[in-house]
Amino acid sequence: MxxxxxxxxxxxxxxxxxxxxxxxxxxxxxxxxxxxxxxxxxxxxxxxxxxxxxxxxxxxxxxxxxxxxxxxxxxxxxxxxxxxxxxxxxxxxxxxxxxxxxxxxxxxxxxxxxxxxxxxxxxxxxxxxxxxxxxxxxxxxxxxxxxxxxxxxxxxxxxxxxxxxxxxxxxxxxxxxxxxxxxxxxxxxxxxxxxxxxxPNEAERARAVMDRAWRLEEDDAWGNLLGQLMEIGEAEARFLAAQVYLAAGQAEDAVRLMEEVSRGDFSTPEYLPGYLLARLGQLYDLTGQRDRALRAYRGVLALSWAPAEAREIAAAGLRTPFRPNPEG
Incomplete structure (x- = not known):
């Protein structure tokens, strides 16, 4: 056994x-x-x-x-x-x-x-x-x-x-x-x-890179991580690359990449649709596109299932436009 x-x-x-x-x-x-x-x-x-x-x-x-x-x-x-x-x-x-x-x-x-x-x-x-x-x-x-x-x-x-x-x-x-x-x-x-x-095979190595991006830390080499994510090519990897752009203060680049992902198939893994739409809503708020932000937040809540964190982000975003925490 x-x-x-x-x-x-x-x-x-x-x-x-x-x-x-x-x-x-x-x-x-x-x-x-x-x-x-x-x-x-x-x-x-x-x-x-x-x-x-x-x-x-x-x-x-x-x-x-x-x-x-x-x-x-x-x-x-x-x-x-x-x-x-x-x-x-x-x-x-x-x-x-x-x-x-x-x-x-x-x-x-x-x-x-x-x-x-x-x-x-x-x-x-x-x-x-x-x-x-x-x-x-x-x-x-x-x-x-x-x-x-x-x-x-x-x-x-x-x-x-x-x-x-x-x-x-x-x-x-x-x-x-x-x-x-x-x-x-x-x-x-x-x-x-x-x-x-x-x-380890390529799929396992790719998963390790994406996991590192989910845990994004201040001492990571963000430039190298971004390059590795873009090489993977999966929707989740490109979503995470957009998150790296956002963490680096490049909201416009993050929006561009996140929109590219949202126009394709981002149905898997099952947690990705909720997180992607919630983050896209926040990015639209950051770039002054409130109507689009509201549509993205409503999209999260319309999913048959989304992670609790994504639903909380969406509910908060519907009440008040997202603004980053000044304390990080």
Whole structure:
């Protein structure tokens, strides 16, 4: 059995284990079915992964549809149980002296995110060194309140998934699991193979460049990044190139490029239409084209789905013309 950890939004921090890297790990096994350990059938049908920013599924789901590969969710009530962790923290904050306990949980979570944001090769996720470090950090959360609402009932959920897998013929199966559930599921399964070394291909390298542009930082070589994005040629890459122009204070160039993208096919990835129209609305406001800005903002809200951030930008833009924050 092959068990692959998914890092959700933290794939952005991993040039060698980004969303395309994970897809290549799946493709390497040529599965007929990919089992999802951290989603319920209802959650998968509702595409809750979109609002959770599970970047791997933005790539995996359309690939599976094209290839006729089944996606089968194994987690019963997964989303409801995971939501208990958020409810627990809200409840904790309302209790006398609860703020201090909440601060300790927040610090434990920060250390987990920091650990998972260290760039790694795919095969490192299957190493005992990585797993022991993750178990240690997850253990810190469990020590604060025990297994249950604080951990999203992780042990309970993964025990149920492992029991279901034990009933199946899974010798050649591919199982995708949230990285926080990963070490727990491995302990329940016994023998399982993790990610393996694969030479990066052009699609993986392109994804790494785009991920870097999503995280655009002050110390990046923006000129080089812009050139790399324009070489990729995909709608998302050109959208991100426009974002680089905007960050550099070149709003006119950003508008020109964003309009070029909007005249083509920008339907994929599924998060791109919302972000592109929201940003285009802001650019029109910046360049004094309020009527066009309003049309772009309304376009975001007319989509069947758009990221929450894009919808918030659009709603704010409809109320008040966008102006950049003077403090950056």
């Amino acid at each position: 092959i068990v692959l950890p998914s890092l959700g939004p933290l794939h952005l921090t991993q040039p060698r284990y980004n969303a395309v890297s994970l897809l290549r790990q799946v493709e390497h096994r040529s599965p007929q079915v990919v089992y999802l350990a951290s989603y319920s059938p209802e959650g998968l049908e509702a595409k809750v992964w979109r609002d959770q920013q599970d970047l791997a599924l933005f790539v995996l789901e359309p690939w599976a549809a094209r290839r006729g590969v089944g996606l089968v969710a194994l987690g019963e009530r997964a989303e409801a149980l995971q939501a208990e962790a958020e409810h627990f923290l809200e409840y904790l904050g309302s209790m006398p002296r609860g703020e201090e306990a909440k601060r300790r949980f927040t610090e434990a979570d920060r250390q987990i995110v920091e650990y998972l944001s260290v760039p790694r090769l795919p095969e490192e996720y299957a190493s005992e060194s990585f797993l022991s470090g993750l178990r240690e950090r997850l253990g810190a959360v469990r020590e604060l309140a025990g297994e249950g609402p604080a951990t999203g009932f992780r042990e309970e959920r993964m025990a149920a998934v492992a029991a279901r897998l034990a009933e199946m013929d899974t010798d050649a199966a591919v199982v995708l699991v949230d990285v926080l559930d990963y070490p727990v599921l491995l302990e329940r399964l016994g023998a399982a193979v993790g990610p393996v070394p694969l030479e």
